[in-house]
Amino acid sequence: MDASLEVSGLAYAYPDGTQALFGVTTSVRRGERVALLGPNGAGKTTLVLHLNGILHGGAGTVRVGGMPVDPSDKKALKEIRRRVGVVFQDPDDQLFMPTAREDVAFGPANLGLRGAALERRVEEALERVGMAEFADRAPQHLSFGQRRRVAVATVLAMEPEILVLDEPSSNLDPASRRELAEILLSLDVTILMVTHDLPYAAQLCPRSLILSGGVIAADGPTLELLADAELMAAHRLELPFGFIPQALSGA
Amino acid sequence: MGAGHAHALYVRRDSVVHRLPPHCKIVATVGFVLAVAITPRHEVWAFAAYALLLAGVTVVARIPFGTVLRRMVIEIPFVAFAFFLPFVARGERVEVLGLALSVDGLWGAFGILAKGTLGVVASILLAATTEPRTLLLGVERLGLPPLLTQIATFMFRYLDVVADELRRMRIARAARGFEARDLRDAKVLARSLGALFLRCFERGERVHLAMLSRGYDGAMPVLAEVGASRRQWALSAALPAAAGLVAAAAWMAVWTLR
Known part of the structure; x- marks a missing residue:
C-alpha cells in the first residue's frame, strides 16, 4: 500500500501527567483527503504535533512516506518536517517574516534552496493559493483570509508529502472559507484536516476519522459518519442547524 | 487590522x-x-x-x-x-x-x-x-550578532499584533464600564499588562513551533543579500x-x- 502517513499504537502523556493519546493507529493513502474530527480536548492537536516530531517520547510509531519519525536523528527530522507541512490555526503564528514572499521562502531556504530555484519555488507556491500579487505585502497588511492562504503557501513551498491543516476554516468569512476550499480541492496533495467544521469536512474530505478520548473512535466515509446520529452524539459532535448529510449523499 | x-x-x-x-x-x-x-x-x-x-x-x-x-x-x-x-x-x-x-x-x-x-x-x-x-x-551586515537582529525583526513583525491585542483588551475593559481615573485603577491596568505578557509568551511558543515545523535550526536563512x-x-x-x-x-x- 502506498501510504503517506502511518500511525501505529501512538500513546502520549504530557509532562504534567495528562494522558492525551491512548494508542492511535491509522493510515492515510497518498492523495487522500482525510478529516480528523473530534470534540475539544480529544487530542487532535497532540496528534498533529507528533506527525512532525515536535512532540515525542510516548509509545508507538509514526511513519511519513515510509520514513519513521525519529526525534533523535536530527537530519531525518529535517526531512520529516519537509514531508509534513503543518498549517497552524492562527496565521499570525505562522507568518513571522516581514513579507509574504520571505515567509514562503523561509521553509525552502531552510532546506538549502537558494537563488533562482528558491524564487521559482516561492512564486509557484503563492500562485497556487492565488496570492502571487501580494508577495511583497507585510502579513499585517493582508486580510485574515489572505493570511491563511499565505500560511498554506508557506507549507506548499516545501513540497510536502502530506498537508496537515489545523482548523483551516476558523475565523474565515463565508467567501474566504469557500475560496480556501476551492484552493484546497485544486491541490494535488495528501491532506489531513483537523476541524470542527463538519460541513467543511463533508465538502473536502471523502473520509473522516473521529478522535475521541485519545483513540480513533471511528473511521469511514465522511457522509456516513455524519449521518450516524448515535455515533455523533457519543463523541460530542453536532451538525450545524439545517445541515443534513443524507441529502448530500443522495440516500 | x-x-x-x-x-x-x-x-x-x-x-x-x-x-x-x-x-x-x-x-x-x-x-x-x-x-x-x-x-x-x-x-x-x-x-x-x-x-x-x-x-x-x-x-x-x-x-x-x-x-x-x-x-x-x-x-x-x-x-x-x-x-x-x-x-x-x-x-x-x-x-x-x-x-x-x-x-x-x-x-x-x-x-x-x-x-x-x-x-x-x-x-x-x-x-x-x-x-x-x-x-x-x-546592522547585521555591520557585525551586530544575528540573534539580536532576529529579536528586533520579530519585534517589528509583532508590534502591530500585540498593539491589536492591547486595544482589544482596552475595549473589553471599557465595555464593562472600566475607565482609568486615578492611581487606584493602576491595579486593573497592571493585571491587563500581565495578561498581555502571558499571551505574548504563548504566542512566542506557537511561533517557535511553526518555525520548527518549517525546518528552523537556530539560524535564519539569508534571503536578501545586501552587498x-x-x-x-x-x-x-x-x-x-x-x-x-x-x-x-x-x-x-x-x-x-x-
Whole structure:
C-alpha cells in the first residue's frame, strides 16, 4: 500500500501527567483527503504535533512516506518536517517574516534552496493559493483570509508529502472559507484536516476519522459518519442547524 | 487590522539615497554625527555648513522639508536642558533682554542645540530613506550578532499584533464600564499588562513551533543579500567626507586664529 502517513499504537502523556493519546493507529493513502474530527480536548492537536516530531517520547510509531519519525536523528527530522507541512490555526503564528514572499521562502531556504530555484519555488507556491500579487505585502497588511492562504503557501513551498491543516476554516468569512476550499480541492496533495467544521469536512474530505478520548473512535466515509446520529452524539459532535448529510449523499 | 505604524518613519520615494545599501547609509550617518560632535562649538559657520549638507541630502532623497521639520519635534525633551544652561552656568555675564546670562552657558546651549539637531536630522533622514527591515539587515551586515537582529525583526513583525491585542483588551475593559481615573485603577491596568505578557509568551511558543515545523535550526536563512559596490560606498561616503572636511577646517580656524 502506498501510504503517506502511518500511525501505529501512538500513546502520549504530557509532562504534567495528562494522558492525551491512548494508542492511535491509522493510515492515510497518498492523495487522500482525510478529516480528523473530534470534540475539544480529544487530542487532535497532540496528534498533529507528533506527525512532525515536535512532540515525542510516548509509545508507538509514526511513519511519513515510509520514513519513521525519529526525534533523535536530527537530519531525518529535517526531512520529516519537509514531508509534513503543518498549517497552524492562527496565521499570525505562522507568518513571522516581514513579507509574504520571505515567509514562503523561509521553509525552502531552510532546506538549502537558494537563488533562482528558491524564487521559482516561492512564486509557484503563492500562485497556487492565488496570492502571487501580494508577495511583497507585510502579513499585517493582508486580510485574515489572505493570511491563511499565505500560511498554506508557506507549507506548499516545501513540497510536502502530506498537508496537515489545523482548523483551516476558523475565523474565515463565508467567501474566504469557500475560496480556501476551492484552493484546497485544486491541490494535488495528501491532506489531513483537523476541524470542527463538519460541513467543511463533508465538502473536502471523502473520509473522516473521529478522535475521541485519545483513540480513533471511528473511521469511514465522511457522509456516513455524519449521518450516524448515535455515533455523533457519543463523541460530542453536532451538525450545524439545517445541515443534513443524507441529502448530500443522495440516500 | 494593524495600522502599520511601524512603517511610519519610512518615506517611500525612488532616489539615489533610497537605493543605497543600508549598511553604507548607517556608516555614513555615524561618520557625519562624529564629525559634527568633534567640531568646536564657537565656529558657527561650520554648523551652518553641516545644515546645508543635510539640506542637500534631503533634496537628493526627495524628502519634503516639512516632514523633516515636523519630526524634529522629538528632539524637544532632550534639548530642554540646553535652555537652562545660560541661566545656571557660571562665569562672564551678558545682558540679554534685561536678563543676565552666562556667556559660557549660551555657547554651551548653542553647542548642544546645534549638534543635537544635526544628529537628529541625520537620523530622521536615515529612517526616512531606509525601510526598518533593511536597516536591520544593515546592522547585521555591520557585525551586530544575528540573534539580536532576529529579536528586533520579530519585534517589528509583532508590534502591530500585540498593539491589536492591547486595544482589544482596552475595549473589553471599557465595555464593562472600566475607565482609568486615578492611581487606584493602576491595579486593573497592571493585571491587563500581565495578561498581555502571558499571551505574548504563548504566542512566542506557537511561533517557535511553526518555525520548527518549517525546518528552523537556530539560524535564519539569508534571503536578501545586501552587498555594496565600491561605487555605492563612495557615493555614501560623500556626506561624512564633506562633514569631515568642515570639521577639519573648523579646527584649523581655531588653531590659526589663536
